[in-house]
Every structure is written in C-alpha cells, then in structure tokens.
Amino acid sequence: MTFVLDHIGFDVGGVRVIDDVCLTFQPASLNVLLGPTLAGKTTIMRLMAGLDQPATGSLLHDGQDVTGTPVRKRSVAMVYQQFINYPSLTVYANIASPLRVAGVAKSEIDTRVREAARVLRLDNLLQRMPGQLSGGQQQRTAIARALVKRAGLVLLDEPLANLDYKLREELREELPRIFSHTGAILIYATTEPSEALLLAGSTVTLSQGRVTQFGPTSKVYRDPANIDAARVFSDPPLNELPIAKQNERIMVQQDRSLGRPNAFSHLPDGTYRLAFRADAASIGPAATGELNFSGTVLVTEISGSESFIHVDVGIGTWVCLVSGVHDWAPGQTATVNIDPTRVFIFDSSGQRVQANVVQGAEA
Amino acid sequence: MIDKPVNNRAWFFVLPVLGVVLFSSIIPVMTVVNYSVQDTMGANSFFWNGDQWFRDLLNPATTIGARFNDALFRTLGFSLACLLIEVPLGIALALCAPRKGWAVGISLVIIALPMLIPWNVVGTIWQIFTREDIGLFGAALVGIGLHYNVTQEPISAWMTIVVIDVWHWTPLVILLSYAGLRAIPDAYYQAARIDGASRWAVFFNIELPKLQKVLVIAVLLRFMQTFMIYTEPFVVTGGGPGSATTFLSIDLDKIALGQVDLGNAAAMSLVYYLITLTVCWIFFTIMTQLERRGDV
Amino acid sequence: MTSITLDRIAHSYGGKPRLESDYQLKPIQHVWEQGFAYALLGPSGCGKTTLLNIISGLVIPSEGRLLFGDKDVTHLPTEQRNIAQVFQFPVIYDTMTVAENLAFPLKNRRLAKPVIDRRVAEIAKMLDLTADLNRRARGLTADAKQKISLGRGLVRSDVSAVLFDEPLTVIDPALKWELRSKLKSVHRALDLLMIYVTHDQTEALTFADKVVVMNDGRAVQIGAPADLFYRPEHTFVGYFIGSPGMNFMPAGVKGNRAEVAGFEVRLGEIYGDLSSDQSVQLGVRPEFVSVTSGPGLPAQVRRVVDLGRKRLAHVLLGNHPLVVRIPREMEGVGDVVNISIDPANTHVYVADVRVQGRAP
C-alpha cells in the first residue's frame, strides 16, 4: 500500500502555497513532515486526505489515482491538533463511528473499540462525553478513532501540540508503537525537530510549501542536502557564518583568516556559508582547536538535561549546548570552539558542497 | 481556522430559501413598481405615467410631496429620539445587570417579556395605561399638574409613543449589550484593576470598544423598527391628534388601503423601501468588516 | 521593596475541607525573596494558577495568611497590592496606541505628563517597543502585545512583584526563545520579584532562580534548577524535570550497597539498613548511567533512540526498564551491554521522598 504525491501544487488566493511536491511513502512507514508554522504541513495533509483538491498533479494510492475520489471513499484517518471529537456522542460512540458508518457487525465493532480503548487507556471512560475529559484524554479518543478504522493512511497534524509537556513526552512514545502493527502509512506533522528525531522513521523537511529533503530521519539530520533542510531540522536555530575562499585561504569578513583547515581543502574559491548545530560547538574560557570565536554570553537556557548558552560573537548570535545544568552569567566573555569535523558547508545557492559525508557525525 | 472552500453546488442548499422569499417579496415589489409608473382612470385601465408620481412625491410643493416630507421627518425625528434614549439607557442598565448567580436567568426573562407581547396588545396596554381616569401613567402625570392628554395634545401623543417604544424595545439594547459584556474575558477587568483604572476608564477603554460590534447591530435593529413603526401609534393614537403621530407606515397605509391611491402609495412605498435598503447596506458593510477583523 | 510570605496558605473551593483531597492548594509555608525570579511548575490542575491568583488577589485563600513584606494583604483587593500581571493571551487596550497603553497606569495615578513620558520612553527602550510607540496596539504581533502588557506593570515605580500566567502560550514557537530571553534580561535589569506559572520545564528552569515544582495541589520541592536536576527531593520531581525523566528501580539498600534485580550497586553515601522497607527505590538520571567496556551491570538493549546530539537506549536490568546514555557508534539492539551507574548521582528514595545518607 504505497501513497504517491506526484507534482502536487495548490493555490490559496492565487498564491502558489504548495509548490511541485513529489513524495512516495512506503507501506507500514512512519513519515514526519517537519517545518515551521505556515510551511504547508497541514495543507499537504488536507490534500492527501482529499479535504482539498490539488491545483496540479495527482495522488496515487497503491498505484490507483485517487485525486478525484471523495474523502468518504478513501482509506484515510486524521487526527487534528485541537482534538476534534463529536461532542454529542459518548467516547464509545466516537471511537465506533467509522465502523458504524462502514456497516461493520455490532459484535466486531465492540471488540475493536474495546481493543483500541485498551491500547489508549480509555477503558473506564467509554461512557463519558468528550466535554468531561481532559485534553490528553480527548486527544487519545481521537487517536483511538483513527486506530480503529485501520485506514491505509493515517494523518496526525501536530497531535500533541496542545498537550502538557510531560503528557506530550508519554504520547510521543506510545504513538509509533500503537500504529506500528497496523501496516498503515503514518504521516506525522510537527514543528519540533526533537519530535522528528524521537519518532525516527523518515522525515520530509518543508519550507514555504517546498520539499527541501526526504529521507531516513537520522540521515536528513546528519547529512542535510541544503541549508533550508538544515535550518528546519535545528532547534535551537542553526548557527551560520558567511565565509569566502580566496586562493586557498578561508576568510571571515575580509579581515580574519581561518588559515587552511583541511575540511575546506577541496573547495574551489568563492563565497560559502558555514553552518553548525548547537551540539557541534563547545564553550569555554579559552580557545581550543582551529575554529574558535570569542564573544559575550547573552543568556543561558536550561532544559533540565541540557543547557543552551547564547553567545554574541559579533558576526552573529550563536547557541552552544552544554549537557547538565550550567548557568553562564550574561555579559561574561566566552569562546565558542567549533568542531571542524561536524560543520556543514553550503554554497551561495544553499546546496551542500562537502565531498564526503562529514565523519564523526555519522553514527 | 481553515478558510471556507468554494463550492457552487451549495446553490442547491439555498434554492428553497430563494424560492420562498422570492415569491413573497419579488412579486409584491414588482406590483408596487408597476403601480408607481402608471396611472389609472378607474375601471382597471392603466396608462404610462413615467416618473410623475416620484416627482410629485419628492417635490414638497405638491400636497403629496409635503405630506410625505412631513411624515418622513416626523418618523426620522421619532427614530432619532428613540435611539438617543434607548441606546445609552440600554447600555447603562446592562452594566447594572447581575453577572453571576440565579438572578441572571430571571432578569433575562423579565427583560425579554415586553418584546414577546403582540404589538397591538402593547398598544392596548398603553391605551389603558395612559388614560388619566383608569391608567396609572395618565393619572400620575395629570396628578402632578401636567395637562397630559394623548388624544388631544400633539406633544403628549408624540411623547407617549416615544415612551411606549422605549418601554417596549430598550430591553433589546440591554440584552445585546449584556451579551457583549459577558463576552469580555475576565482578564481585562483584572488588568484594569491592576492598572488602577477608574470605573469610567474601564468603561471607555474596555467595555465600550468591546461593545462596538453589538451596538452596531442594536442601532441598526432599533433604527429599522422605529423607522417602520405602525401598530403602536395606530392603536394608541391612530396617527392623531391631527398628524402628530402619523408616521410613514401609517400614512402609507392610509394612502394605500384607505384612499386606495395606488400611484402615490406605490411611489411612496418604493422611496420608503429604498431608504431602508440603504441603511441595511451601510450596516451590512460595517458588520462584515467588524467580523473580518474579528476583534477578541 | 518587599518579599512575599506564604504563611500556611491553603485553599479549597468547596466548604470546609474535611479530607486532604478537598484542597485545591494544600498548605504551603514559604518566603519569596525580593529580586528573585520564581517559577510555579507542574502539570495541568496542580494548583499553580490557584496559587498565582491568591497572590494577585483574584482568589482569597480559605486558610492561612499572605504577607507583602510584613503587611497582611490576604484580604486586600488586587489594585492595592502593587503587583503587575501578564496573562495567557495578550491583554491590551485596543483603542490606544502603544505609548498610551504604557502610560495608562501612570495616567490613572495622575502623575505629571513629563514624568509619564520619560518613564514610558525608558520602559519602551528596555522592551524594544520604541519603534512602535505611536502605532495602534491592536495591529501588533502577539509577542509585542505581551511586552506591552508587561510594560504596563514595569512603568509603575510602586510595583514590587510581576506575575506571569503561562505568557508564552499563544506565541509562535520560533519566537518563544526571544521573548524568554527578553523576560530574563528585564528581570536582571530591575530588582523585582517575579513569579512565572508554566507547565513547560524549559521555560521554568530558564526563567527562574528558584522553581516550585507542584503536583496535585502540593508544593513538592522548591529549589534552584541545579538542585532539581542533581538532587530531586521527591520521585515526582525526578520524573517531571529532565527529558526523559529519572530512572527508578526498587532496591534493597544497606550501608553503601544497594541490591537491584540481583545485582550489586555501590552508593555514594552510607545509609542505615533499609533492606526490609518495600517502598525503597533507587533513582538515577539517564545522563549518569553509561555503557562501559569495563565491569558493570549486564543490561539487555531493547530500543535505541537517536536524538541527534545524544543517543539513548531503553535497556532492561533484570526486569527493570532503564533509560541509558550510549555513545554514538553503539547500535546493537538486543545484545547485552555493561552499564555503570555513577554513585555520586544516585539517590535513595523511601516512600517517594529522598533519604540523605552519611558521607563515606
């Protein structure tokens, strides 16, 4: 059961919002649509579900063109960000609704609904009304309805965005497991790179309605094809540095030379953008290694297991990761040491130019 | 929020409404237009009269023109008076209404009661109420020395119709303002308290701006209803004394069904209808704009 | 400049609370120092907003006293508590410009115009609102509106505490970082007591000097971010702080030895003989459990999670699930690895509360 988007285009108010998207999803796969708000994640999902019709291109489900098929007739299930349930039906009726419509026998409905309720820990809430449930329970009801339908295509549109931090962590663990044995194609939209990494599977990075890269999640993370894909897949934001190579020397803002680090030896002269993620830079009082920039600490962000130190290095503000809780006082001078083996290099058009995959980054 | 899709098949949903309303509005309007451009010598024979009726109507020199002019300004005056009293009074009372507890339900019902009474019964109530022999209102006014007589005194008659309308329809402004006030999140009042805002500052800076959308609707509804008032003046004063309370609707009814003067009646009807259309259009544009801005 | 004292404050919406569970907010005794930033952190419904409303005056606590400095303000109305508050969604006066919004509290206090203008300009500069001063407040972005809402509190010289009720809820994820660092820089610039309510640990730990972790109406632990991470006093704090949370394993503890699933673990401190107590648990964060080539406890790898900057493995020690940090190149799901637990960061919990052992 493959699902193919073939040159899909879509306009809103005359503006091309989805631009020539080509994607092929394999059966029983988990695919993450990763992109900032308004990148087109929800629009693509609505097109796949048939809620909106594409302006150009076609959708193939197992090779069969379903572009024109009405939503009703498609084997699809969808979970919205703001946990949509039928307010006038009990949790049981909500979960059973797709089966009732399909005319499944009553006894089978009962077993399948109770099984889905068990998996999503809703067993003692079946007679409640959605209005009486907490956010997490309402979303689990919506997920149960998607699960029980056994649709070939399951679309989850930022399903955890409105939930509590810790609740989000738990459901993020459960979701892949819940849908893993159904053989369905799972599409999961999110703005958070950490969610994509946790869910693994493969990832589609999106910006302004264009697919910038599609591949196994860890590969897209470690080996971004272009700067857009790298930016989308970085939280905190990607640290970037414009550089120029003139006769074998790497220059930063005309005045400062970085000598001839071997990582750049194979590049022809020209302007490039060097980029690295927070974990590819360490921070310390003194410089260690070739690529180091001194600056002043702006603020420290502690997320429990890690701390992010924001440093203003003159040519930009960079973020460095330190594991554990370290509170660098703002205003303190510090040196950002970049690990040259975990740096990405992009040409002026944003394409990645490193000949070999940067070692060290590959697990 | 996902924007609405374009779906012209939706016309099938709308056809029944179109059919019913079309039948009960287009055909009558056509007959009115028909009469407004023709004249008759009796015995059902009609001849083209061009826009003569309209020219007479809009020319104050002609008798019909003067009569229409007087009725129009009398009605506009009446509408203005009602609006100037009802809107501020309605807002003030909405501010005093209880916000929480059992009193809310009962107050809403009591306030809504006058609007649920058939208009002619409202007329009857006030016909009795304003008589100084058997009516409390009449007796009270005469008691304090005012020579108040609905059937003889033009001022008394006109004032009475205004009082009736205020009594009958201020609740509409109260209910709408009350709904508007209840939609204001409590955080705004909390913030105002923290900012040390006075009661007036809270009203002018939080409540009034938030009531804007609701007040536009209230003003439109009230203007339209007062502008086409018929039953209460018809029952209580019959348009008298003289033409003190002969508002447009009453005058039109007299000409159309009273004197069966089809030409003048039709012309007057159309001008009257065009005025209401323009007011509706102004309201509709303001309303769709407010909705698009979707203020919190 | 005042501190805030919670003197056995508790609250229950119903009548007289008979049993423990009737309390929306269980009794809390604490003093909040002037100039510090505090965060009230906990899942939905843990009572953090109730506590904030008690401080702001929206809710009168059913028990206990609230003191600003040494003045009892328990029943004082909000406007006389010289506090400022930023709400979940931006609360601004739509009809006014940004400057008028900021000047509003001072105008109500009838300050002289030049004083108001100077103060507004000063706060606008601090909050990067100077460019928008003359624009109508309605048209701005959500994060700019939240800064205006904050600015209305900061312009007042008499404000001693600023309350935040999950202020980043409606802010676009990409902009959250900027507003967070702005709030932090404002806190450094002004010697104000700030109280910040959130369910997101990053916001709490970033913003606050001290975090009050709450659960089910109770203040479970109050401490600096480092304390919460390195020495959680309660199993809930261990679970709630850190992503993923702390590992907990039932264990028999005696002296500086702990017996876990038949294996022996060395402890950093010396405890009494707790082996008989069933509720004893060993708690250690994934960051302090590593895979070694040397001697260690055999654990079978069940699942590997690659978080890009770090890799975690879900392993089984006997039948206890653990989350462990693993180096980059280790892949083998299913095989057994030796894990070593860092004694200095291993804690013993009896009935969910941490037990302090003697130094060795």
Added chain:
Amino acid sequence: MRNGALPKILFVFYLVVLMLPIYWLIKMSLQSNTDIMSGLTLFPRNPTFEKYLEIFNDPTWVHAFGVSLSYVAINTVISVAVALPAAYAFNRYYFIGDKHLFFWLLTNLMAPAAVFAMPFFQLYYAIGLFDSIWAVVLAHCLFNVPLAVWILEGFVGGVPREIDETAAIDGYTFPSFFIRIFLPLIANGIGVTAFFCFMFSWVEQLLATTLTSTHALPFAAVMTRAYSVSGMDWSLLAAAGVLTMIPGAFVIWFVRNHIAKGFALGRV
C-alpha cells in the same frame, strides 16, 4: 467593578417599572368594567375571571386564537426547515453571489410591512388565498425565513469545521452526517430560531389583519374589532391581551441563555 449596591437598586427599580404596565393589564383583566370605571386602585377590587371565561366560551375568540396559533406554527416550521440547509451553505461555503444573497435576505427581514401590505393584499386576492391562513403564512415568510437563516447561520458557525471533515473522513455521506451528527450539535440553535420565528410571526399585526377578513381572522383583528363594536369593553380587551402573552412567557424560560444571540440575528 460595580460600585456597591446602587446599580442593583437601579436595576430592580427598572424591572419594576418595566413590569408595571403588564401588571396593570392583568389587573384590568381581573376587574369588571364597572369596577374599572369606578376609580383608580392599585389592586383589583373583587377580582373575577369572568372575562377569561367569556373569551373561552366565545367561538369567534377561540377560532381567532386557533387561526393565529396555526399560521404561526406552520410558518415557523416552514421557515426553520427551509433555512437550515441555506444557513449551513452560507456558513460553510463560498459560492457565486453568496454575499449578495445574504444581504438581500437582510433587506427582506428589515422591509417595512406597510410597503408590502397593499401588494400582498392584491396578490393573494388574485390567487384566491385571501382570507386563509396560507396568505399570512406566506406573507410572514417574507421576514421569518431571512430571520431563521441569519440566526441559524450564527449557530452553525459555532460548530468547528473540522467536525464536518472528521465525519467525511469517517465515511459519513452528507445527508447522514447532517442528520445524525450536525443537527444534534445545533439543536439549541434550532430551538432558539424556532422560538424567534414563532414570536416575530405571533407579534406581527399589520399583515395578519390586512390579509384576512372573516374566515381566517386572527386574534389581533378580533381585538381591533372589539375597540369599535362594543364601546370599549376594557376588561375583555385586557383579558385577551393577557392570553396573548402566555406563549412567549412560557417558552422564553427554555431559551433564556440564547435570547441575545437570537435578537442579534445570530451575530453575537
């Protein structure tokens, strides 16, 4: 923010003043004409229900009430039934001319009845519907159908669009979705709309009296006749007036939370 008790006193005073005329009518209906004429009293002297009995036993009154109730009820059912699909379409879709049609409905809702009295009279006379309840039913559709569309459109807007989509994804055909899922969600909206259609048709007097003469005479017409014929039988008039208030007063309690939304044409 209320400054103490003053607003409460003012508000209660207003409620009393508001109810005074209605109380006066009820007092009148409980007195005989002679008692009324013999002077002003705050409470009815020897109250009697004779006027009510007179009405209940008088076939013309009973027939008049029956006629009024029937055309109002039929009109309400037609208005709501016809308006439901239209309200859904207006709220859920853009279609050619939707803005203009919605505006046109508003103009009909606001049209002065006086303008239509004469044309309706001629139209229904021509097609033989004059002096039948159907004349009034169709005439009241002029403003009641638009009213129903506007109010229902407000309530349809209250249901998130994602619910329609979830139902489509679950496999519901449109009709079964509309009846099984959608209608229950706007049930109170339909109730409030029916109430307002009932009320606006029940209170309207000009068209109801113009389009009927003998056979389908509504109570309003019988009341106006009562003025001239029996020389001001005040207590009879009062009693009839009180009876007309009963339907409204009874039903309002059930829709009290949505009154404002109804009066504001669903826009609040």
